[in-house]
Every structure is written in C-alpha cells, then in structure tokens.
Amino acid sequence: AQKVTQAQTEISVVEKEDVTLDCVYETRDTTYYLFWYKQPPSGELVFLIRRNSFDEQNEISGRYSWNFQKSTSSFNFTITASQVVDSAVYFCALASIQGAQKLVFGQGTRLTINP
Amino acid sequence: EAGVTQFPSHSVIEKGQTVTLRCDPISGHDNLYWYRRVMGKEIKFLLHFVKESKQDESGMPNNRFLAERTGGTYSTLKVQPAELEDSGVYFCASSQEEEAETQYFGPGTRLLVL
Numbered sequence: 001a002q003k004v005t006q007a008q009t010e011i012s013v014v015e016k017e018d019v020t021l022d023c024v025y026e027t028r029d030t031t032y033y034l035f036w037y038k039q040p041p042s043g044e045l046v047f048l049i050r051r052n053s054f055d056e057q058n059e060i061s062g063r064y065s066w067n068f069q070k071s072t073s074s075f076n077f078t079i080t081a082s083q084v085v086d087s088a089v090y091f092c093a094l095a096s097i098q099g100a101q102k103l104v105f106g107q108g109t110r111l112t113i114n115p
Numbered sequence: 116e117a118g119v120t121q122f123p124s125h126s127v128i129e130k131g132q133t134v135t136l137r138c139d140p141i142s143g144h145d146n147l148y149w150y151r152r153v154m155g156k157e158i159k160f161l162l163h164f165v166k167e168s169k170q171d172e173s174g175m176p177n178n179r180f181l182a183e184r185t186g187g188t189y190s191t192l193k194v195q196p197a198e199l200e201d202s203g204v205y206f207c208a209s210s211q212e213e214e215a216e217t218q219y220f221g222p223g224t225r226l227l228v229l
Contacts (some may be wrong), residue, residue, distance in 0.1 A: 004157075033216050044118070045158075045206065045220035091158065101146070101215050102160035102171060 002027045004094050006106035013082055014114050021077045021109045023092030029053075031097040034068065034075045039089040039108070051075065052097070082113045117141070119221035121207050127227045133195040136224045140189070140209030146170075147190050148210075148218060149182060153203035164190060197228045 003026040013019045025034065036048040049059065051068050059066045063080045079086050089110045093103040120139045128134050140147045149161040161180070162172040166187035175182070179198070184190040194201055204225050208218040 035217075037220070042222060043204075044222040045208075047217060047219060050217055095216055097216070101210070101218075102148070102163060102174065103150070103158075103218060104160070105150075105158040107155075107157050 002029075002094055002096070002104045004092050004104055004106035006090075006092055006109050008109045009107070010110045010112070012112040012114060015084055016081050018078060018080050019082050019111065019113075021079075021090050021092075021111065023075045023077065023106060025073050025075065025092070025094045027073075027094060027096075029096050029098070033095045033097060035093040035095070035103065036066065036075075036077050037091045037093065039091065041088070045091065048077075079111075084113050084115055087111060087113045119207055119209050119219055121205075121221040121224050123224060124222065125225045125227075127229065128197055129229050130199055131196045133193065134197055134226060136192045136194075136205050136207075136226070138190045138192070138207030138221060140207070141219055143211065144209035144219075145187070145212045146210040146215050146218075147184060148208040149190070149192055150174075150206040150208065150220075151203050152206070152223075153200070158206065161192075194226075197226075199228050202226055202228045 005024045032053045034051045037045040065078045067076045089108045091108045092106045095103050122137045147164040150158050152158045160174040163170045164184045167184050181193045204223040206223045208220045210218045
C-alpha cells in the first residue's frame, strides 16, 4: 500500500524566515512520481512540482526548492525568504508510474507566514 | 485558458436528500478525476474517467455515489441519498493524455449534510 506522511500539521514563521515542509512516503513501486500542491485560501489545489523516482536531482524554482532523498523516502520542500503570500496548506502526494494514476495525498501542512 | 471549474461551490442539504456536483475539466483533457476530503483527513481518490469511460472507480465509497461523464466532457457526481458522513470537500481534477500524471485541480465543492 502507498502512504504519504506530513508530520507537521501546522507551521508558523515570521516573514523572511526560511521554512521546510517535510514529506515522507511509503511505496512498494520501484518507479513513481512525487508531487507538491499548494492550497491557498481560495481553495483550489495549485500544482507546484512533479518529480520522477529515477531522478534524484534537487530542484530550485525561485524561492522554492525541493530535496528528494530516495534513501530516506523523503521529498521535502523549502521556501526561502518566506512571504505572507506563501501562507497556504501544502500537500505532498505520490502516484505510481505504472497503471493507476490516482494520487495518494498526505494530510497537508498549514503554513502561516506572519508579517 | 480556463482551469477546472466546479459547481456549486457550496451545498448544504439534509440527510436523505440528493445532491449533484458538476465538474468541467480543462478543455482537451481526456482524464478526469474525483477526489474528496472528509473531516480534515487526507484527500482521497474516488474515481478516474478516460473520456467517457470509467478507468478506475476503486475509491467510490458505496453505491450511493454515481459518477457520469456523458460525451467525455463535463462530469457529474451524484450522492443519493446523502448521509452525514458524506460531508466534506469534493475535488475534481483533469489531465492531458500526453502528461496524464500531472493533474490540475478545481476549487472543490464544499458539501455539508445536516
């Protein structure tokens, strides 16, 4: 069975601080995708990134960076110099590459950036 | 380009009533998915359409839920009769055939069953 764990239910930091959201996953698949989605107050889930299990290169996009460690089954997300607009619920998700495309989500981490 | 849209945004009904949720995917997306988040738990998969065919309905909780996608465009999810435990947020997502794994979500329908 597949499982995604986001142990941090809520995080609150002051603007301009760096913050890391943790994601640990379990799967028996040898190939899979990992995702991060952002849910702002408006409610929709906004796609942020997709990583393939065979590509462990870390990725940076502006103030966002992702650290994929297959050895520890983790896919952590770091926001550098956080801003109030980063306040949202962030979801980590997992999907098999073969067969079913259904996403398995973690419980989400509510991130609050205080001015 | 318009994103995934869902209607209604909110629905409050009484136990035993029927509710129909609608999802319009991104134009040209053959894949359409339904998910729901109940009582602050994880977002869970319900089913997956490829065009008008049900590809995977393993997440449908019981036969009170009926999903359709006639013509392969928009989809409806009907709950009949609704029970208290059906309350939650119902999300729809869609993806292209060429990049099926990247799903784009709508804003969700918040359903409250009293």
